[in-house]
Amino acid sequence: MTTEAKDIRWGMVIDLDRCTGCGACVTACQAENNIALTDQQGFAQGRNLQWLRIERYWEGEFPHVRARFLPMLCQHCDDAPCEPVCPVYASYHTAEGLNGQVYNRCVGTRYCANNCPYAVRVFNFTDPSWPEPLEQQLSPDITVRSRGVMEKCSFCIQRIRRGKEEAKLENRGLRDGEVQPACAQTCPPGAISFGNLDDPNSRVARMARSPRRFRLFEDLGTEPSVIYLKGGGHEHPG
Amino acid sequence: MNTRDKTYSAARMNEAMLSSMQPPTLRWYLLALVLGAVVAVGLYAFTVQLTTGMVVTGINRPVMWGLYIISFVFWVGLSHSGTMVSAILRLSQASWRRPILRGAEAMTVFSIAVAGLFPLIHLGRNWIFYYLIPYPSQYGLWPNFRSPLLFDMVAINTYIIGSGIFLYIGMLPDLALVRDRSTGWRRKIYGLLAIGWRGTAEQWRVFSRGSTLLACLIIPVAVSVHSIVAWDFAVTLVPGWHSTIFAPYFVIGAITSGVAAVITLMIVIRKAFKLEEFLLPLHFDNMSKLLLAVCLLWSYFYFAEVFTTWYGHKPIEWEWFSYMHDHYGLALFIMILGNTIVPIVGLCFRRVRRSTAALLGITLLVNVAMFIERFLIVVPSLSHKNIPFIWGSYTPSWVEMSIALAAFALFFLLYTLFTKFFPILAITDVREQEEALIGQQQLGRARVETLVNEE
Amino acid sequence: MEILGVFADLDEAARAVDDLLAIGIPETKITSLSSVPYPDGVLVREKHQPRFYLGSLAFGAVGALIGFSLAAGTAWLYPLQTGDKPIISIFPVGIITYELMMLFAIIGTLVGMFWCMGLPDFRPKPYAAEIAIGAIGILVQTEHPGEVEVARRAMQSSGAQRLCTEEDEE
Numbered sequence: 001m002t003t004e005a006k007d008i009r010w011g012m013v014i015d016l017d018r019c020t021g022c023g024a025c026v027t028a029c030q031a032e033n034n035i036a037l038t039d040q041q042g043f044a045q046g047r048n049l050q051w052l053r054i055e056r057y058w059e060g061e062f063p064h065v066r067a068r069f070l071p072m073l074c075q076h077c078d079d080a081p082c083e084p085v086c087p088v089y090a091s092y093h094t095a096e097g098l099n100g101q102v103y104n105r106c107v108g109t110r111y112c113a114n115n116c117p118y119a120v121r122v123f124n125f126t127d128p129s130w131p132e133p134l135e136q137q138l139s140p141d142i143t144v145r146s147r148g149v150m151e152k153c154s155f156c157i158q159r160i161r162r163g164k165e166e167a168k169l170e171n172r173g174l175r176d177g178e179v180q181p182a183c184a185q186t187c188p189p190g191a192i193s194f195g196n197l198d199d200p201n202s203r204v205a206r207m208a209r210s211p212r213r214f215r216l217f218e219d220l221g222t223e224p225s226v227i228y229l230k231g232g233g234h235e236h237p238g
Numbered sequence: 239m240n241t242r243d244k245t246y247s248a249a250r251m252n253e254a255m256l257s258s259m260q261p262p263t264l265r266w267y268l269l270a271l272v273l274g275a276v277v278a279v280g281l282y283a284f285t286v287q288l289t290t291g292m293v294v295t296g297i298n299r300p301v302m303w304g305l306y307i308i309s310f311v312f313w314v315g316l317s318h319s320g321t322m323v324s325a326i327l328r329l330s331q332a333s334w335r336r337p338i339l340r341g342a343e344a345m346t347v348f349s350i351a352v353a354g355l356f357p358l359i360h361l362g363r364n365w366i367f368y369y370l371i372p373y374p375s376q377y378g379l380w381p382n383f384r385s386p387l388l389f390d391m392v393a394i395n396t397y398i399i400g401s402g403i404f405l406y407i408g409m410l411p412d413l414a415l416v417r418d419r420s421t422g423w424r425r426k427i428y429g430l431l432a433i434g435w436r437g438t439a440e441q442w443r444v445f446s447r448g449s450t451l452l453a454c455l456i457i458p459v460a461v462s463v464h465s466i467v468a469w470d471f472a473v474t475l476v477p478g479w480h481s482t483i484f485a486p487y488f489v490i491g492a493i494t495s496g497v498a499a500v501i502t503l504m505i506v507i508r509k510a511f512k513l514e515e516f517l518l519p520l521h522f523d524n525m526s527k528l529l530l531a532v533c534l535l536w537s538y539f540y541f542a543e544v545f546t547t548w549y550g551h552k553p554i555e556w557e558w559f560s561y562m563h564d565h566y567g568l569a570l571f572i573m574i575l576g577n578t579i580v581p582i583v584g585l586c587f588r589r590v591r592r593s594t595a596a597l598l599g600i601t602l603l604v605n606v607a608m609f610i611e612r613f614l615i616v617v618p619s620l621s622h623k624n625i626p627f628i629w630g631s632y633t634p635s636w637v638e639m640s641i642a643l644a645a646f647a648l649f650f651l652l653y654t655l656f657t658k659f660f661p662i663l664a665i666t667d668v669r670e671q672e673e674a675l676i677g678q679q680q681l682g683r684a685r686v687e688t689l690v691n692e693e
Numbered sequence: 694m695e696i697l698g699v700f701a702d703l704d705e706a707a708r709a710v711d712d713l714l715a716i717g718i719p720e721t722k723i724t725s726l727s728s729v730p731y732p733d734g735v736l737v738r739e740k741h742q743p744r745f746y747l748g749s750l751a752f753g754a755v756g757a758l759i760g761f762s763l764a765a766g767t768a769w770l771y772p773l774q775t776g777d778k779p780i781i782s783i784f785p786v787g788i789i790t791y792e793l794m795m796l797f798a799i800i801g802t803l804v805g806m807f808w809c810m811g812l813p814d815f816r817p818k819p820y821a822a823e824i825a826i827g828a829i830g831i832l833v834q835t836e837h838p839g840e841v842e843v844a845r846r847a848m849q850s851s852g853a854q855r856l857c858t859e860e861d862e863e
Contacts, residue, residue: 045298046298046299046300046301046628046630047293047298047299048299053627055625055627056627057626057627070627072625072627077776078777079776079777080775080776081474081475081776083774083775083776083778084382084384084385084775084776084778085385085386085387085473085474086382086385086775087369087370087381087382087385087387087388087391088369088370088381088382089379089381089382089773089775091775092773092774092775093773093774093775093776094774095774105369105379106362106363107361107362107363107366107367107369107370108292108361108362108363109357109360109361109362109387110297110302110303110362111302111385111386111387111470113299113300113302114300114302114303114474114476114620115474115475115476117475117623117624117625118624118625119299119300119623119624119625119627119628121299122299123292123297123299123302123362124291124362125291125292125293125297126290126291126293127291146363147291147292147293147362147363148291148292148361148362148363148364149362149363150362217624220475220624222475247827248728248826248827249826249827252825252826372763372767378770378771379771380763380767380768380770380771381767382768382773382775383763383764383767383768383785383786383789384768384775384778384782384785388785388789389785389788389789389792392760392788392789392792392793392796393788393792395796396792396793396795396796396799399796399799399800400795400796400799403799403800403802403803404799407803407806411728414728414825415728415825418822418824418825419822419825419826429815433807433812433813433814433815434812434813434814434815434816434818435810435812436726436818436820436824436830437726437727437728437730437824438724438725438726438832439724439725439727439731439736439737439739440724440740440743440809440810440811441810441811441812442727442730442731443730443733443739443743444743444745444806444809444810445730445806445810446730447743447745448743448745448802448805448806448809451745451746451749451802452799452802452803455749455795455798455799455802456799458795459792459795459796459799462788462791462792462795466788666728666729666730669728669729670729670730673729673827674729674730674731674732674735675732690732
């Protein structure tokens with residue numbers, strides 16, 4: 001199964017029934033994308049730099065309590081509220097439906113973060129730092145962001161690029177599932193799938209047609225590219 | 239007025255109105271020193287922020303805008319006084335505007351200049367602020383004019399230049415007057431500033447009609463500036479910000495704080511430079527009525543906004559609404575007290591409107607309340623946005639507070655310097671009224687004062 | 694050439710204007726110098742409507758064009774999609790056009806006013822510092838040296854405190 005680049009609309013499906021809240025995706029994302037580490041105090045002050053987080057909500061009264069997990073990352077909205085408010089085009093929409101972030105263009109007005117209803121945009125409050133020996137494993141494919149810059153999930157754009165280059169060398173289109181962001185690749189129960197939503201036969205497109213599908217804050221009209229499949233099916237029969 | 243002693247009285251009036259330009263006293267130097275010191279502390283705090291990063295502020299996720307943006311909105315608001323007092327009163331031919339207008343116009347210029355600093359201080363990477371300026375770069379990339387921040391930049395620049403021109407044009411005859419009475423290098427400088435004004439009949443005609451046209455042009459700019467500041471908030475999806483009432487509500491809030499600040503400054507100037515002869519109880523009375531009117535309007539807008547949110551009870555809006563009530567109850571109370579209860583009740587009384595002591599208290603309270611209002615607009619909505627997992631709160635750090643305080647010091651420093659170097663009363667405007675427009679006429683058995691219509 | 698007579702007050706200056714008119718100097722050549730504006734006709738009558746508003750209009754039009762080109766033109770030169778906003782969006786273009794139109798109209802008013810007032814003008818001109826403290830100057834502007842002499846004599850006899858021309862200023 002191959003597709004042409006011009007037909008690409010990247011999307012992600014997250015099956016909440018499969019998510020165990022283990023946090024492997026969070027770690028993978030942090031390692032893959034040169035995300036600076038934040039200490040405990042930074043976390044407490046709301047200054048962590050996670051591009052992907054597992055939101056844990058508690059449901060019910062003791063002893064019938066259940067934890068719900070919601071992996072939250074940039075939703076790569078089609079009508080992204082963060083994009084038009086940026087005065088310097090640091091946030092813009094790519095032809096493949098990605099919500100791009102140009103680090104060296106960003107001046108740090110933080111307007112995009114205010115206008116993001118999902119609160120997935122993070123800001124570099126300090127210069128990035130890694131405790132030894134973690135600074136040895138920085139990826140050469142990705143800029144290390146300086147302080148004063150907004151950043152967020154890019155759907156691992158470096159992997160998308162590499163996938164496309166390899167496909168081009170072999171004179172073919174991208175295969176479905178060929179490109180995997182770090183979170184999807186790592187997820188032990190396989191809750192996260194990534195692919196081209198414009199290809200009706202791709203895995204994500206097929207999953208996105210599930211009756212369990214929903215998107216976050218559909219009422220805001222942001223048209224996210226991340227589709228969730230409702231979890232907890234066995235608790236709500238019928 | 240007897241025409242024979244007109245020369246004498248004109249000279250005396252000039253002298254009295256220029257009392258602020260006498261050589262500075264030790265007290266003045268001391269004041270300037272203290273204000274300069276506070277500005278220096280602010281500069282130091284800004285240096286710390288520049289070299290360390292925004293970590294030294296209280297900003298966090300989700301509250302990405304804090305005291306800087308609050309100060310920005312506050313100072314833009316204050317800048318709406320000059321146009322209100324000067325332009326609107328000029329168009330409505332309210333002659334009592336004359337002693338007030340210069341002070342108000344100067345206030346506009348300095349407060350908008352101070353306001354303009356805050357978006358730059360607020361940037362994460364201040365050193366590349368020029369990315370917001372449209373210039374042909376080698377990338378071929380221009381700023382995004384679809385962003386409200388670009389509207390802001392353009393509007394603020396328009397207002398700084400526009401109000402600067404408004405202040406300068408209004409001051410031109412006064413500058414010539416100062417030129418004529420000064421000597422040496424001062425005469426050279428004021429001569430340059432007065433650009434050869436002689437006060438010919440044609441110049442006066444162009445001056446008065448042109449000033450009216452400028453007033454017509456500056457009022458819609460002022461309205462648009464604060465509307466655009468309001469739209470920074472209103473165009474977003476943030477619950478509590480996304481509201482159609484914001485633009486007119488902000489404009490009224492701006493005029494409220496502006497008028498209150500003009501009264502405060504009038505009281506200070508009158509006391510400091512002994513201008514009791516020119517700033518009469520009548521002026522305070524009229525300005526207070528204006529303040530009363532805008533406080534009523536503000537309260538009406540506030541009620542309209544709060545009431546619909548309360549009744550609609552949308553969960554997402556109710557969240558920030560109840561958060562504000564629970565956590566900022568005291569601030570909310572001071573705001574209502576200072577913007578509604580005290581001014582509306584107090585200013586109904588003629589005795590209060592004519593008492594500088596009472597007015598000083600009320601107008602300061604109004605501006606404290608207006609600062610709180612801006613805080614309550616920015617912070618609670620951001621603290622409790624759509625995602626409950628990322629709910630937070632905000633406390634400004636010492637860096638932010640130093641810079642916010644330094645802004646006040648900078649404003650007063652600029653204003654103090656202005657009063658030393660430029661006439662703080664619109665001398666020719668006041669004298670025009672006294673000499674050219676007021677006449678006497680025999681009416682029955684009495685000679686009564688008459689007023690020639692303004693052109 | 695200009696000749697200035699300085700008069701102690703408004704009434705004397707007005708009489709001097711009458712005297713000048715009586716000896717045949719047309720009103721178009723006479724103007725007054727004062728430190729406060731007087732209503733039209735108190736000393737001399739308005740000669741023509743000042744057209745400074747043309748500056749506001751012309752600059753305003755230019756400003757609107759600049760605003761439109763900045764907001765619409767630059768977006769079109771380097772089209773970048775943001776959200777679902779059109780590349781050339783009507784509201785932002787309108788706001789930027791409006792702001793720059795107003796900015797340039799204000800600058801144009803300043804330019805127009807300066808143009809009509811003949812400012813800035815740093816050439817030495819007949820002027821008297823007493824005008825700042827309430828004296829009134831009557832200025833005769835003429836091409837003929839003969840007329841200057843006539844005006845000088847007329848103003849002297851009307852009670853001018855002082856008379857001066859360009860040469861005196863240098």
